[in-house]
Amino acid sequence: MRRFAALLVFFGLALAKVVWPTPTGALVGTDVGGVARFYGIPYAQAERFARPRRLGLPKGVFDARKPGPACPQVGSFEIRLGGFLPRQSEDCLNLNVWVPLKARPEGGWPVMVFLHGGSFTGGSGAEPVYDGAKLAREGVIVVTLNYRLGPFGFLALPAAAAADPDKSTGNWGLLDQIAALRWVKQHIRVFGGDPARVTLFGESAGAMSACVLMTSPLAKGLFSRVILQSGGCDQVHDLKTGYAYARKLGKALGCDAEDLACWRALPVEKLLKPLQGFNPRFDFKKGPFKPHIDGYALTGDPEALLEEGAGAGIPMLAGANRDEYRLNLLLPFVGPRDWQAFAAWAKARGVDPKRAVALYRARFADPVEAVYAFETERLLLCPTYRALRKHRGPGRGYYLTYHPRALDFAGAFHSLDVPLVFGTLDTWPAWLAFMTAEGMENGERLGWLMRAYWTRFAKGEPLIHARMPWPELKEGYLLRLDVPWGWARDPYPERCALFR
Numbered sequence: 049m050r051r052f053a054a055l056l057v058f059f060g061l062a063l064a065k066v067v068w069p070t071p072t073g074a075l076v077g078t079d080v081g082g083v084a085r086f087y088g089i090p091y092a093q094a095e096r097f098a099r100p101r102r103l104g105l106p107k108g109v110f111d112a113r114k115p116g117p118a119c120p121q122v123g124s125f126e127i128r129l130g131g132f133l134p135r136q137s138e139d140c141l142n143l144n145v146w147v148p149l150k151a152r153p154e155g156g157w158p159v160m161v162f163l164h165g166g167s168f169t170g171g172s173g174a175e176p177v178y179d180g181a182k183l184a185r186e187g188v189i190v191v192t193l194n195y196r197l198g199p200f201g202f203l204a205l206p207a208a209a210a211a212d213p214d215k216s217t218g219n220w221g222l223l224d225q226i227a228a229l230r231w232v233k234q235h236i237r238v239f240g241g242d243p244a245r246v247t248l249f250g251e252s253a254g255a256m257s258a259c260v261l262m263t264s265p266l267a268k269g270l271f272s273r274v275i276l277q278s279g280g281c282d283q284v285h286d287l288k289t290g291y292a293y294a295r296k297l298g299k300a301l302g303c304d305a306e307d308l309a310c311w312r313a314l315p316v317e318k319l320l321k322p323l324q325g326f327n328p329r330f331d332f333k334k335g336p337f338k339p340h341i342d343g344y345a346l347t348g349d350p351e352a353l354l355e356e357g358a359g360a361g362i363p364m365l366a367g368a369n370r371d372e373y374r375l376n377l378l379l380p381f382v383g384p385r386d387w388q389a390f391a392a393w394a395k396a397r398g399v400d401p402k403r404a405v406a407l408y409r410a411r412f413a414d415p416v417e418a419v420y421a422f423e424t425e426r427l428l429l430c431p432t433y434r435a436l437r438k439h440r441g442p443g444r445g446y447y448l449t450y451h452p453r454a455l456d457f458a459g460a461f462h463s464l465d466v467p468l469v470f471g472t473l474d475t476w477p478a479w480l481a482f483m484t485a486e487g488m489e490n491g492e493r494l495g496w497l498m499r500a501y502w503t504r505f506a507k508g509e510p511l512i513h514a515r516m517p518w519p520e521l522k523e524g525y526l527l528r529l530d531v532p533w534g535w536a537r538d539p540y541p542e543r544c545a546l547f548r
Contacts, residue, residue, distance in 0.1 A: 065113070066149075070238050073108040083184045084147045087174060088116025091193070091231040092141040092224065096200065096312045097208040099216070100141055100227040105235055115174035116142035119197045120316050122323045124170030125375070126463070129477040132176055138200065138316065143193035143228055144173055146180035147239045153187070156242035158506045161191045161232055161271065163225060165252030165279075165463065168337045169198040169323055177478050182471030182495075186503040189241040191232055195224035195257075199297070199319045202337040204290025207308035209342070218290045218340030222264070225257055226345070229270040247273040247506040251466050252428075255279025255366075259435050260339050260350040262359035273505060274359070276366035277465050280431030281350035281438075283332075284339045293336040297322065328378035331397060332427055351438055360440040365505055367446030367526065368432045371459030373423040380416050390415045390422075397426065399546060407546050421543075428462065430544035436521060437540070444511065444518050445526040447536045450494055452481040465529075468495040469502055490531045497533055 064079035068086070077086040089112055092100035117137035127133045148157065164171040164178060173192030180190030195201060201221025209217035216223075233243045248271040250258040256279035261267040263281070295305045301318060303310035322336075339346055347353070373379075384390040387409060391401035408418040436443045450468075451459045458481075467478035473491045474482070482491040500513045511518035519525040519535060528536035 068147075068239070070105045072105045073110065075106070075110050075112045077112045079149065080146075080181045081185070082149050083181045084145075084149055085181065086112035086145045086147075087114055088112055088142045089145065090116070090142050092227040093139065094141060094196070094220065094224070096138060097203070097205055097217075097220065097308065099212070099220070100224050102227050102230060105238065115144070115172070116140070116194070118172035118174070119194050120200055120320060121166075121170045121197050122320055124166035126175070126177065126477055127170060131475075131477055132174075133172055134174055136316075140194045140196070141224055141227070142173075143191055143231070144180070145239055146184040146190040147241075148184050148187060148189070152240040156237065156240050156245075157187065157189045158245040158247065158503075158508075159189045159191065159232060159236055159241045159243070160247045160249060160502070160506050161193070161229060163195070163248070163250030163254030163257050164192065165250070165254045165466075166197070167332065167335065168202055168221065168253045168256075168283075169335075171197070171253075176475040177467055177472045178470055179472050179475070180470065183469070183499055183503060186499055188503050188506050189236065189239055191228075191236075193225070193228045195221040195228070197221060198323055198337050202339065203294060203297075204285070204287055204340045204342070205294050205308070205311060206291055206305045207311065209287075210306070211308055212344075214344040216342045216344035218285070218287065219342055219345040222257065222260070222339050222345050223266075225261065226264070226266050226270065229261075229267060233270055244272065245506070245508065246271040247275060249275035249277065249502070250279065251277040251463065252279050253283075255432070256281070256283045257339070259354075260284060260346060262362060262439075263348075263350045263353035264345055265347060266345055271362070273363050273508075274365075275502065275505065276364065276432055276435060277469070278368045278372060278428045278432060278462060280366075280428075280433075280435035281354060282431045282434070284341055284346065284350060285336070286341050290336070290340045297336075328376055328382045333397070351435065354435060354438040354440070357440045362439075363442040363505070364436060364439050365444050365446065365502075366432050366436040367448065367465075367529075368424075368429040369448040369460040369462060369464055370429075371420070371424060371451070372428040372462040373420050374458045375461045375463075376420075376423075379419065379423075383419050384415050387415050390418060393419060394422065399426070404546060425543050426547055430540070430547040433538075433540040433544065434548070443521045445521050445538065446518075446529055447526045447539060448529040449536070450490070450530040452487045452491070454484050454487050455481045465498070467491070468529075469498050471495050471499060494529060494531055494533065498529065501527070 119140035204218030394404035
């Protein structure tokens with residue numbers, strides 16, 4: 049109560065201003081309906097292609113009412129549709145905090161740290177769709193953050209490895225995430241949080257990051273629970289692959305892979321050039337900007353490490369959406385239109401073409417529908433459930449099958465879970481899925497359930513809500529997220545036969 053009693057709130061025509069005392073000064077934030085919101089708090093600094101240097105709490109009075117800079121990027125899919133992105137800067141390692149403005153429980157609030165998606169190349173923790181106010185009203189502290197992206201975050205550069213004391217490279221974004229978790233561990237008590245109850249959760253590339261962090265020796269002890277939303281542990285590269293790409297990119301940009309000074313002197317726009325444009329045939333698995341097995345941040349194949357017991361004491365929730373890949377609206381025009389082309393598509397992605405045709409032809413009459421399912425399962429659904437199976441610890445799965453009628457053609461598409469969990473249905477472009485009265489009502493109902501389960505999990509409470517218990521994975525059922533919600537048979541045995 050001491051911290052709450054010290055709170056100063058000033059009311060005006062705009063949102064109320066919150067002044068939050070800290071051991072080094074004060075944070076000036078905003079009261080958003082009973083939740084204190086603090087934007088843009090620096091947690092680290094980093095020179096390009098170098099480890100982040102952790103920072104403490106800001107000294108003096110720090111204005112945290114506006115989002116801090118986003119990391120350099122060309123933007124995620126949502127941002128390209130007109131979603132908000134703060135100004136960009138390489139000095140972008142900042143985080144955002146939402147704190148309930150009520151008496152904290154004994155021991156402090158549970159903490160939920162979110163890692164945003166964006167294919168490891170786009171996004172920001174300050175996007176409106178990630179607003180943590182509604183989650184915080186359920187009795188948790190919510191933290192979102194920026195981490196370096198694209199070549200700034202995940203280029204495996206031989207010159208950078210040579211300059212690093214542990215020969216680490218290609219994981220700058222991952223090291224940023226770890227630095228943010230360390231900042232939370234050290235400073236979250238200032239906000240009334242419990243550093244022993246930190247849930248790490250993420251969506252898409254954020255879930256993939258959270259999954260591999262479960263196996264990183266550098267992240268051990270920094271979080272106690274994990275939620276994976278549409279992402280597993282399979283999206284990593286080895287250094288051989290990373291170095292080959294760096295040398296190829298270096299030739300195009302005019303920098304030798306061994307010349308760190310040249311890479312650091314390149315204009316931001318030049319480094320972002322490989323990310324320009326959109327290719328609907330692009331295979332995300334082959335994208336160069338991923339975490340790397342460098343022997344320091346990642347010491348081995350994360351899926352194998354999970355199976356060997358890495359993160360065994362960490363309870364996990366994990367799940368995926370039924371129609372993850374249906375947002376690729378150009379696929380019917382550029383993808384396979386017959387089964388022969390489907391076989392070639394599968395072969396190009398390292399999958400046995402004869403077996404792929406046999407399995408998907410038994411499920412689908414139309415090869416276009418088959419390739420949508422194939423990519424959903426190969427890239428997102430099956431890796432997520434595979435991580436849940438390999439994890440040596442308590443595990444429960446969900447299966448999101450709800451599809452908004454306003455975007456009926458897209459089904460239960462990739463990232464649909466994000467506005468539901470955060471309760472940000474009215475943010476652009478998420479609003480497109482919920483713009484009807486029925487859509488908003490159903491979205492609110494389902495979002496209420498998901499927030500209740502997510503925050504109960506973070507608090508360590510039994511996962512029973514509204515007389516609906518969440519079955520354990522070993523029972524063969526997942527929580528089916530739909531309107532109405534219920535249970536679903538585990539889709540992994542049928543949908544992932546080709547990818548096991």
